[in-house]
Structure formats: structure tokens, C-alpha cells
Amino acid sequence: MRPLAFSLSRIENLMHQVTFDPLRMEGDIITNTTLVDLKMLDATLRIFRDVMESGLAVSPYLKVETLGSRAKIYSACSITVSGVLLKAKVPVRPKGGGVIEVIDREPVRFTDMLMYWATTIDPIDVLISQELTSVLEMMRTGSGRILGNLQEAPMLAAERIEEKLELLAEAGFSGVLDLGEPNMNVLGVSVERDHVGLSLVGGTNIVAAALSHGIGLETESISGLTEIGEMTHIEDLVS
Numbered sequence: 001m002r003p004l005a006f007s008l009s010r011i012e013n014l015m016h017q018v019t020f021d022p023l024r025m026e027g028d029i030i031t032n033t034t035l036v037d038l039k040m041l042d043a044t045l046r047i048f049r050d051v052m053e054s055g056l057a058v059s060p061y062l063k064v065e066t067l068g069s070r071a072k073i074y075s076a077c078s079i080t081v082s083g084v085l086l087k088a089k090v091p092v093r094p095k096g097g098g099v100i101e102v103i104d105r106e107p108v109r110f111t112d113m114l115m116y117w118a119t120t121i122d123p124i125d126v127l128i129s130q131e132l133t134s135v136l137e138m139m140r141t142g143s144g145r146i147l148g149n150l151q152e153a154p155m156l157a158a159e160r161i162e163e164k165l166e167l168l169a170e171a172g173f174s175g176v177l178d179l180g181e182p183n184m185n186v187l188g189v190s191v192e193r194d195h196v197g198l199s200l201v202g203g204t205n206i207v208a209a210a211l212s213h214g215i216g217l218e219t220e221s222i223s224g225l226t227e228i229g230e231m232t233h234i235e236d237l238v239s
Helices: 005-013 038-053 078-088 123-129 134-141 157-168 205-212
Strands: 030-038 061-067 070-076 093-103 106-115 144-156 177-179 194-202 217-227
Touching: 005 078, 005 093, 005 217, 030 038, 030 078, 030 106, 030 205, 038 061, 038 134, 038 205, 078 157, 106 144, 106 177, 123 205, 134 144, 134 177, 134 205, 144 157, 144 205, 157 177, 157 194, 205 217
Parallel strands: none
Antiparallel strands: 030 070, 030 217, 061 070, 093 106, 093 144, 144 194, 177 194
């Protein structure tokens, strides 16, 4: 009998394998995967593009493969950011994933959260299945509920974190919702003493939006690694 594998162990294992260099735009990132009927691929990609342009995704880069009558889409996972920070010697630790309430385009608080150390299923997959988000409403009105996660790191690493986040943003990897002050709650969730919290948008907001449009998708968050050079900017995929 195999022992239970909690999400945190799997996530940390992938984080240590991230080799992405935002300056050279090369190396492996962590990706989510989505399966969709080929007939719905174009419509799905258009929705993905809209979400990305709204700032509710991690990156505009995707990889698309054809598997018989379906397409498999690889998209950037926000845990990639944690992997890049870890590579920069920042001992960042993923805390949990959840639903974030946004009012007038300002993230306010986590309304639901599952801790990575306490579940064997990725929290974002669970929350998507519960239909707790309103990504489309957020895009239309500026208020709604989106997917996000929380990381924490020693407060002495705050300056290095900011430097790396700037480099990532220049490379097209964004989605930072809040970088807290030392010992302060982030979106209503406490962090360890002498630590700072970092909240990021969930990479599967694009999936939540497509599901809200009635498109049938199968998704798996934090599913593996993909070389960034194999991925294509969304603008080159959507006609």
C-alpha cells in the first residue's frame, strides 16, 4: 500500500526542479494541464486570452498538443514563482490555495482556503469543482471571486523577493496580489513570526472562466514541468 502523498510534498518536489531563468527566457516552469475537445479549442483559447489580459493569470505562454479528438493545453502555474525564488536562495514555502474576494479590482481577503500540508488533492482543483469563483464577473465589473494562493518567506528575504518579482514581471510572469509587511496578515491569513506573506493569482483562473462559459474541460493543477521554449505567446495562438 502506497503512503498518502500530501500536496505540499509534491509541490516542493516540483519547486526544486524549476530551472526557469527570466532573463534568458529558458528553463523549466511548473505547468497546469487542461484537456478540451478540439472543436472547442479556439473558443477556449480566446477566453484564456481575455483572462490573461485582465491580469488574472500567471503568464501569457501556453503549449498546445493534439491528442486524438482533444487538445492538451499546458499553462503556467503560479508555483513557478516560488521555484524561481527558491533558486535565488529564498526559502519560500507554499502555505495554501483558496478563493480571494476582489472589490473594485482590489483583493480584499481569502474567503476559503485549503492548506497544502493538509490535503492530498490540490486545493485549486477542489475549489474549481465547487464552483466558488466568479472570474467572469470580476473581469466585467471589477468585483468577484478569483483563485489564488499564499506563500511565506523569512522577512529578511523581502528585498530579494521584490527584485525577483520585478525580473519575472519583465518576462511576462506576473499576478502578484499582495506582498505583505513582516509579521502582518496577507488578505486575512496570518503568516509565521518574522516572515512575509506573498499572495499570487491562481494559474487556473483561466480554466474557471472557461468552465463558466459552459466549456467542458478536464484540468489538473501543478501537474508537471514544461520547458518555456516549447511554449507560445497566447497572441500567436488566437486568430
